Amino acid sequence: xxxxxxxxxxxxxxxxxxxxxxxxxxxxxxxxxxxxxxxxxxxxxxxxxxxxxxxxxxxxxxxxxxxxxxxxxxxxxxxxxxxxxxxxxxxxxxxxxxxxxxxxxxxxxxxxxxxxxxxxxxxxxxxxxxxxxxxxxxxxxxxxxxxxxxxxxxxxxxxxxxxxxxxxxxxxxxxxxxxxxxxxxxxxxxxxxxxxxxxxxxxxxxxxxxxxxxxxxxxxxxxxxxxxxxxxxxxxxxxxxxxxxxxxxxxxxxxxxxxxxxxxxxxxxxxxxxxxxxxxxxxxxxxxxxx
Amino acid sequence: xxxxxxxxxxxxxxxxxxxxxxxxxxxxxxxxxxxxxxxxxxxxxxxxxxxxxxxxxxxxxxxxxxxxxxxxxxxxxxxxxxxxxxxxxxxxxxxxxxxxxxxxxxxxxxxxxxxxxxxxxxxxxxxxxxxxxxxxxxxxxxxxxxxxxxxxxxxxxxxxxxxxxxxxxxxxxxxxxxxxxxxxxxxxxxxxxxxxxxxxxxxxxxxxxxxxxxxxxxxxxxxxxxxxxxxxxxxxxxxxxxxxxxxxxxxxx
Numbered sequence: 001x002x003x004x005x006x007x008x009x010x011x012x013x014x015x016x017x018x019x020x021x022x023x024x025x026x027x028x029x030x031x032x033x034x035x036x037x038x039x040x041x042x043x044x045x046x047x048x049x050x051x052x053x054x055x056x057x058x059x060x061x062x063x064x065x066x067x068x069x070x071x072x073x074x075x076x077x078x079x080x081x082x083x084x085x086x087x088x089x090x091x092x093x094x095x096x097x098x099x100x101x102x103x104x105x106x107x108x109x110x111x112x113x114x115x116x117x118x119x120x121x122x123x124x125x126x127x128x129x130x131x132x133x134x135x136x137x138x139x140x141x142x143x144x145x146x147x148x149x150x151x152x153x154x155x156x157x158x159x160x161x162x163x164x165x166x167x168x169x170x171x172x173x174x175x176x177x178x179x180x181x182x183x184x185x186x187x188x189x190x191x192x193x194x195x196x197x198x199x200x201x202x203x204x205x206x207x208x209x210x211x212x213x214x215x216x217x218x219x220x221x222x223x224x225x226x227x228x229x230x231x232x233x234x235x236x237x238x239x240x241x242x243x244x245x246x247x248x249x250x251x252x253x254x255x256x257x258x259x260x261x262x263x264x265x266x267x268x269x270x271x272x273x274x275x276x277x278x279x280x281x282x283x284x285x286x287x288x289x290x291x
Numbered sequence: 292x293x294x295x296x297x298x299x300x301x302x303x304x305x306x307x308x309x310x311x312x313x314x315x316x317x318x319x320x321x322x323x324x325x326x327x328x329x330x331x332x333x334x335x336x337x338x339x340x341x342x343x344x345x346x347x348x349x350x351x352x353x354x355x356x357x358x359x360x361x362x363x364x365x366x367x368x369x370x371x372x373x374x375x376x377x378x379x380x381x382x383x384x385x386x387x388x389x390x391x392x393x394x395x396x397x398x399x400x401x402x403x404x405x406x407x408x409x410x411x412x413x414x415x416x417x418x419x420x421x422x423x424x425x426x427x428x429x430x431x432x433x434x435x436x437x438x439x440x441x442x443x444x445x446x447x448x449x450x451x452x453x454x455x456x457x458x459x460x461x462x463x464x465x466x467x468x469x470x471x472x473x474x475x476x477x478x479x480x481x482x483x484x485x486x487x488x489x490x491x492x493x494x495x496x497x498x499x500x501x502x503x504x505x506x507x508x509x510x511x512x513x514x515x516x517x518x519x520x521x522x523x524x525x526x527x528x529x530x531x532x533x534x535x536x537x538x539x540x541x542x543x544x
């Protein structure tokens with residue numbers, strides 16, 4: 001530091017303009033970070049309030065009118081569907097990411113661009129694909145299985161993009177260390193690269209869970225609009241939380257409003273628990289990595 | 292220059308990255324169970340040179356090699372050479388310590404596990420490998436701790452142990468002390484003295500004092516060419532080439 005610089009920074013007066021701008025920016029960032037938390041809390045609060053009937057219609061009596069059985073069934077249905085979808089999407093997504101991270105080629109960059117674009121395609125379109133491909137062409141019926149495959153398609157781009165970023169973040173020194181020990185490319189990937197990329201991949205899984213949990217439109221298409229439930233061993237895809245909310249709201253009579261609100265509360269709550277669990281998992285792996 | 296049994300024989304070795312030629316007709320013998328130092332200014336091709344010996348150079352997509360590197364008389368660039376087998380016989384230590392994100396024990400065993408057909412019987416290989424890098428007494432009570440919890444100097448010695456666990460014949464070291472402080476450097480140098488009895492070591496370094504202290508033979512690289520190769524004493528006391536003299540007396544580099 002030269003003498004001139006030190007003299008300038010030791011002044012105790014008003015901080016220079018850049019410094020104030022920096023603080024303003026930090027403030028904006030903080031507000032932006034807090035906003036979704038407040039919004040989420042407000043949503044959850046509003047849902048619980050209107051569901052429990054603290055509002056105009058008098059007391060907790062409303063709660064009894066909520067069909068608790070079907071709500072629980074929907075929550076379990078959602079868990080089952082999302083687990084199946086992730087069980088399909090995670091291995092495929094990681095495989096896609098591994099392929100994309102291979103030696104650079106035009107084909108690969110074209111593929112990567114397309115997969116990233118798929119993440120922005122409206123999910124209704126995935127529903128149409130699911131309807132044609134899984135329900136009709138592969139004759140899986142309107143059951144949970146077709147729904148799970150469709151949902152897996154919806155989250156696949158998210159999983160693949162996140163897994164790819166995680167793979168890229170693994171330092172090349174680790175790969176070289178593996179090769180120098182006489183490992184084959186597959187051994188290096190399996191035993192060095194994938195374990196190192198795991199925390200990043202779990203971040204992708206969190207995003208995928210959140211997305212899969214809230215999807216309604218594509219599942220509506222796959223499940224079909226028929227009023228009668230379709231017989232299926234794997235379960236009825238209409239008995240999941242987002243569709244439960246949708247169906248209840250579609251009914252014309254009043255009391256169902258409370259039911260819908262409770263469903264939303266359960267949906268948000270379950271999502272929070274799941275995402276929290278996934279983040280804990282990631283945190284544990286990160287801690288292990290950083291020591 | 293006294294004659295010694297050659298472990299590695301390099302003949303007309305040329306290497307390229309894309310269109311850029313990095314090595315230009317390098318030829319010399321690396322004696323068995325001695326330390327051979329490669330010195331030279333940055334960008335003279337010394338790292339590329341040792342990466343050609345265990346064929347790590349070709350991991351880069353547009354890299355190319357010409358010429359021969361013989362290990363005990365066999366050309367490592369022969370079509371029938373299995374890369375994995377070759378790299379187990381020629382171990383490598385890098386400039387930056389690169390322990391795997393796993394426990395200290397698993398790091399030592401990594402080479403054995405990575406390449407084993409059957410599960411490795413643990414621990415038999417751990418102690419001798421850690422002892423030979425003088426790390427055993429420091430970590431014996433925390434073999435299950437993450438390797439990242441060690442200091443950088445310890446991590447580098449762990450990486451050496453990881454390479455030694457495979458019992459290679461040749462050990463390539465690419466500036467192994469490049470990111471270490473003087474005390475950790477001294478420990479690694481002590482280690483080199485102990486290891487020279489058992490392995491053939493090729494040591495790349497830009498630290499001339501280090502080369503003078505530990506090596507038996509020294510090669511001076513400049514601009515991708517081997518300027519001079521001789522006994523270390525000769526290189527540092529009466530170099531035959533003017534450029535070598537200029538470099539070791541600090542006129543450039």
